[in-house]
Amino acid sequence: MAYGVTQQMIDTFGEIVFKLSLNKQTRRGDAVRELDFDALDAARDETGLTDEEITERIGLLPEQVGVVRVFTERKHHKIDQHRRIYHLGGGKRWKKEAYRSPAERLRFNEEAMMLREAINFKPELAARYIEDGYWINETLNGWLADHAQNTPDAIAILHPGGEVTYAELKSRVDHLTNGLLSLGLMKSDVVAVQLPNTLDFVVSYLAITAFGGVMQTIHMPYRDADIEFLLGHAQARTVICLPAFKDFPTAEVMLSMKEKLSALEHVITVGDMEIEGTLMLESLMIEGTPEIDNPPVGSDPFLLLYTSGTTSNPKGVPLTYQNMMSNARVSVAEFKMTSVDRNLSAAPFSHLYGLFNFHVALNAGATNVLLPAFTPPDLAKMVEATKATTVFLGPAHATAMINAGLMDAHDFSSVRFSVFSGAACPPQMMETYRDKIPGTRISQLWGMTETAGATYCRYDDAADIPVRSAGRASPGDEVRVVSPEDGKPLPANTEGDLQVRGCSVFPGYLNNEEANADAFTEDGWFRTGDLAIIDDDGNMTITGRTKDVINRGGVKFNPADIEDLIIQHPKVEMAAIVPVPDPALGEKACCVVTLLGEESVTLEELCTLLDEHKIAKNKWPERLEIIDEMPLTPTRKVIKGRLMDKL
Amino acid sequence: MAEKFDPEEVKQACEGYVKKKGALAFGLANLETLERISPPGCGPSSMLPKVKSVLCVGVGGGTRGAWSADAKTLAYIGDTETMAYRIAYGLAFYLEAKFGYRSIFVPPDMDPEKGARVPMQSMKLHAEVAGIGARSMAGDILLHPEYGMMYYASVFTEMELPPDEPMPDNPCPHSSCVKLYRQSGQTPCMRFCPVECLSGSIGNDDKVAEMNYDAHACAEMSQQYEAIPGVLLDTLDAKDPIERGMALHGPENQVIWYKLAIGAGELLALCYECMRVCPITQTAPLSNPIARGAGMRQKIVEAEAAAKAEHTVEQAAEKGE
Numbered sequence: 001m002a003y004g005v006t007q008q009m010i011d012t013f014g015e016i017v018f019k020l021s022l023n024k025q026t027r028r029g030d031a032v033r034e035l036d037f038d039a040l041d042a043a044r045d046e047t048g049l050t051d052e053e054i055t056e057r058i059g060l061l062p063e064q065v066g067v068v069r070v071f072t073e074r075k076h077h078k079i080d081q082h083r084r085i086y087h088l089g090g091g092k093r094w095k096k097e098a099y100r101s102p103a104e105r106l107r108f109n110e111e112a113m114m115l116r117e118a119i120n121f122k123p124e125l126a127a128r129y130i131e132d133g134y135w136i137n138e139t140l141n142g143w144l145a146d147h148a149q150n151t152p153d154a155i156a157i158l159h160p161g162g163e164v165t166y167a168e169l170k171s172r173v174d175h176l177t178n179g180l181l182s183l184g185l186m187k188s189d190v191v192a193v194q195l196p197n198t199l200d201f202v203v204s205y206l207a208i209t210a211f212g213g214v215m216q217t218i219h220m221p222y223r224d225a226d227i228e229f230l231l232g233h234a235q236a237r238t239v240i241c242l243p244a245f246k247d248f249p250t251a252e253v254m255l256s257m258k259e260k261l262s263a264l265e266h267v268i269t270v271g272d273m274e275i276e277g278t279l280m281l282e283s284l285m286i287e288g289t290p291e292i293d294n295p296p297v298g299s300d301p302f303l304l305l306y307t308s309g310t311t312s313n314p315k316g317v318p319l320t321y322q323n324m325m326s327n328a329r330v331s332v333a334e335f336k337m338t339s340v341d342r343n344l345s346a347a348p349f350s351h352l353y354g355l356f357n358f359h360v361a362l363n364a365g366a367t368n369v370l371l372p373a374f375t376p377p378d379l380a381k382m383v384e385a386t387k388a389t390t391v392f393l394g395p396a397h398a399t400a401m402i403n404a405g406l407m408d409a410h411d412f413s414s415v416r417f418s419v420f421s422g423a424a425c426p427p428q429m430m431e432t433y434r435d436k437i438p439g440t441r442i443s444q445l446w447g448m449t450e451t452a453g454a455t456y457c458r459y460d461d462a463a464d465i466p467v468r469s470a471g472r473a474s475p476g477d478e479v480r481v482v483s484p485e486d487g488k489p490l491p492a493n494t495e496g497d498l499q500v501r502g503c504s505v506f507p508g509y510l511n512n513e514e515a516n517a518d519a520f521t522e523d524g525w526f527r528t529g530d531l532a533i534i535d536d537d538g539n540m541t542i543t544g545r546t547k548d549v550i551n552r553g554g555v556k557f558n559p560a561d562i563e564d565l566i567i568q569h570p571k572v573e574m575a576a577i578v579p580v581p582d583p584a585l586g587e588k589a590c591c592v593v594t595l596l597g598e599e600s601v602t603l604e605e606l607c608t609l610l611d612e613h614k615i616a617k618n619k620w621p622e623r624l625e626i627i628d629e630m631p632l633t634p635t636r637k638v639i640k641g642r643l644m645d646k647l
Numbered sequence: 648m649a650e651k652f653d654p655e656e657v658k659q660a661c662e663g664y665v666k667k668k669g670a671l672a673f674g675l676a677n678l679e680t681l682e683r684i685s686p687p688g689c690g691p692s693s694m695l696p697k698v699k700s701v702l703c704v705g706v707g708g709g710t711r712g713a714w715s716a717d718a719k720t721l722a723y724i725g726d727t728e729t730m731a732y733r734i735a736y737g738l739a740f741y742l743e744a745k746f747g748y749r750s751i752f753v754p755p756d757m758d759p760e761k762g763a764r765v766p767m768q769s770m771k772l773h774a775e776v777a778g779i780g781a782r783s784m785a786g787d788i789l790l791h792p793e794y795g796m797m798y799y800a801s802v803f804t805e806m807e808l809p810p811d812e813p814m815p816d817n818p819c820p821h822s823s824c825v826k827l828y829r830q831s832g833q834t835p836c837m838r839f840c841p842v843e844c845l846s847g848s849i850g851n852d853d854k855v856a857e858m859n860y861d862a863h864a865c866a867e868m869s870q871q872y873e874a875i876p877g878v879l880l881d882t883l884d885a886k887d888p889i890e891r892g893m894a895l896h897g898p899e900n901q902v903i904w905y906k907l908a909i910g911a912g913e914l915l916a917l918c919y920e921c922m923r924v925c926p927i928t929q930t931a932p933l934s935n936p937i938a939r940g941a942g943m944r945q946k947i948v949e950a951e952a953a954a955k956a957e958h959t960v961e962q963a964a965e966k967g968e
């Protein structure tokens with residue numbers, strides 16, 4: 001160290017040197033007017049000394065005083081003090097509590113930074129979405145705040161417990177935001193939610209995102225192993241859940257996760273049941289307008305959804321406001337949604353589809369009607385009771401209502417527009433549904449967790465389009481079909497691999513390099529894994545899954561239509577065709593079925609059926625497996641990966 | 648040897664000179680008092696051994712508009728201290744040229760050998776002793792009852808001139824400040840200092856009894872040069888490339904490099920290639936200062952007048968007048 005100064009000397013003399021120097025000055029009286037030189041001399045230590053004078057006072061060399069002083073000044077230095085200047089003057093008065101340095105305000109946890117690092121868009125695409133006006137600085141809570149201000153008395157939520165205006169919703173969200181902030185949660189922290197479509201879900205979602213948090217959804221049917229994987233992978237800091245769901249002790253299981261997962265700090269339960277170790281949501285309702293240091297902005301991630309994992313472990317899909325808000329905003333006009341609409345989602349909010357239609361209605365300032373859990377009678381009753389005008393549902397929901405005669409028994413006349421998604425929509429069912437509501441319009445929407453609502457039929461589309469296709473790309477998105485062999489785009493009306501690119505497409509999987517390497521083409525098209533056909537007008541029809549394609553000695557075929565035929569067999573409940581290895585052909589088709597009744601079925605019987613429908617022989621399954629229960633995702637898609645593992 | 652001059656007349660001439668150049672206040676400080684108050688080795692004679700007089704110049708601070716602007720604007724408008732320096736610099740030459748006495752413009756810089764915030768000379772002390780300002784509760788910023796806040800500069804000369812007296816009364820604290828202090832224990836300056844570096848007390852005589860000033864905190868807040876070494880150390884200590892980049896290129900710190908670049912005469916704004924080929928810059932008749940000096944303006948005015956007259960005649964002819 002310079003001039004023989006040691007760290008010990010700095011530690012010993014630093015503070016007194018600092019104090020004696022002109023860094024700190026005290027003046028008593030008014031020397032120049034009083035000219036009391038003796039008093040002045042006596043007070044020199046206080047008025048501030050030069051290094052030479054300090055030398056005399058404490059017995060160091062002047063050069064050593066310099067070193068000690070400089071290092072101590074550095075210790076006292078608070079970098080960025082001058083930023084305070086930016087908060088002053090021009091009518092602004094200094095208020096200590098009003099200023100916090102950016103370094104203090106804009107803090108992130110390490111786990112949150114990991115999530116933010118997964119937001120990795122192609123720069124040229126991001127620039128395009130911004131230039132084209134799809135990506136703007138908008139957030140969910142920005143929309144809520146606008147409605148609360150402009151139409152405070154409009155009904156935001158209709159739920160079994162009553163109605164909630166936009167002003168009331170904003171106030172509830174504010175209160176819970178205060179509560180969540182009081183737990184020390186910060187921007188981009190993950191808060192997991194396992195709740196049905198209830199007011200608690202909506203308030204939690206909006207409060208989590210209000211302070212910049214990221215909501216991870218956990219599907220209601222998920223149990224211990226799935227939950228542990230999801231919470232662990234997302235590094236969730238908090239979970240909001242029911243005390244229990246059916247026979248599943250949710251809160252107890254979540255509390256046990258706290259032991260296993262170091263990031264998980266809080267378990268919050270809804271309802272009025274006190275459970276030791278958990279916090280009650282109600283107790284986190286703290287009055288007042290939240291002060292948010294690090295407010296969310298358009299480019300922030302705010303949702304962490306997981307793929308349902310039909311082929312592998314669920315993959316984490318972070319989505320930014322720009323992804324989801326742009327998709328919802330542009331869809332409002334396409335669906336002709338307005339503030340007078342009452343929108344009902346039969347799909348759970350834990351899925352992208354449920355959230356998508358919630359966002360669309362929120363953007364429009366419409367009412368979101370909440371159906372906590374789908375049963376065919378509940379959906380029909382809810383439509384009738386609330387006079388819902390737009391309904392987002394799955395084909396299975398509609399089929400169940402039609403089959404049970406519920407659409408005849410209940411008044412559906414308020415429904416002007418119904419959107420179907422989640423699975424293949426049988427044309428017959430679509431037409432029947434439409435016939436049951438005179439004057440109504442229908443649509444099919446196709447999307448994935450990774451793409452949001454990528455294609456859909458418009459409100460004004462010709463009547464045949466939604467029956468046979470999932471419509472055109474959402475504004476800001478593009479879809480194309482490419483050859484599985486060389487990846488080149490295929491002409492219209494040709495089946496191939498479906499790819500999507502656009503403002504709603506996710507930025508990449510969370511912590512999954514392997515999946516990310518396969519997910520996108522060089523020029524940013526997402527490989528959906530679906531097979532599709534796009535007609536001359538751009539209307540897209542899903543025809544199957546790429547991964548389901550069976551390659552039998554070089555002849556590749558999509559087994560989806562064969563599965564549809566086998567399901568029609570009177571003895572079969574569900575069917576899935578998967579490839580099994582074959583030494584000669586590479587792969588062979590194996591049909592896995594569950595039975596409707598006691599009576600078993602044979603491979604020959606199934607092949608006879610296929611023969612009757614003139615299916616080429618090389619597409620017939622060559623093995624049959626009858627199982628008791630089909631492995632299904634919460635959206636009731638067959639998890640073929642699990643079937644293949646078993647075989 | 649310099650000629651003999653009437654000191655009062657010289658003093659008046661100096662005052663006339665500086666006021667013509669834009670100074671608001673002028674005074675001479677008592678040298679003895681300065682030597683007695685300054686720390687050892689810091690008085691005027693340490694800089695100019697045969698100094699006989701200390702002349703002080705005060706120039707006005709911010710405009711009313713500046714006082715009502717936001718602090719960032721005010722801080723970057725800075726101050727008029729450079730104007731005070733220019734006037735004092737001229738005064739030193741004036742004294743030498745006109746009266747033949749060696750004089751010196753007092754450099755307004757810190758003394759690198761003396762320690763933290765120790766100036767080579769305290770111009771604040773000079774001005775106060777010269778009676779053109781008085782120390783205030785606000786970190787001893789000098790105030791004047793008529794001109795408010797001023798910037799000061801000094802000149803030392805070997806010519807003996809009669810000194811002035813300090814102002815008999817200190818305008819600080821203002822009566823309204825005393826009132827606020829009695830109510831709240833704070834004066835306005837104390838209350839609104841953003842880094843709380845001011846504190847003190849007012850006695851029963853309504854005068855400042857004690858003034859405490861945390862010059863380190865004040866400088867950190869308002870003098871960016873204080874931050875430069877900190878910025879460089881932060882760069883070395885940065886945890887990752889983004890932090891490192893921000894330490895050097897963050898918008899707040901970028902201003903530092905900008906100002907440094909100006910100081911160093913670096914390339915700043917233009918390469919001028921666009922202007923080099925611009926016909927206006929190349930043909931504008933008065934763009935050349937030599938042309939301006941050579942009476943070109945007059946020639947242009949005359950040429951324009953002639954052209955106009957010709958045009959009028961032509962128009963009249965066309966109309967058949």
Ligand code: SF4
Pocket residue numbers: 783784785818819820821824834835836837
């Ligand atoms: S005490 Fe009053 S007059 Fe003195 S500096 Fe402070 S604000 Fe100005």
Ligand code: SF4
Pocket residue numbers: 785786839840841842843844845864865866868869
């Ligand atoms: S920090 Fe600002 S307000 Fe405080 S003493 Fe310094 S200049 Fe005055």
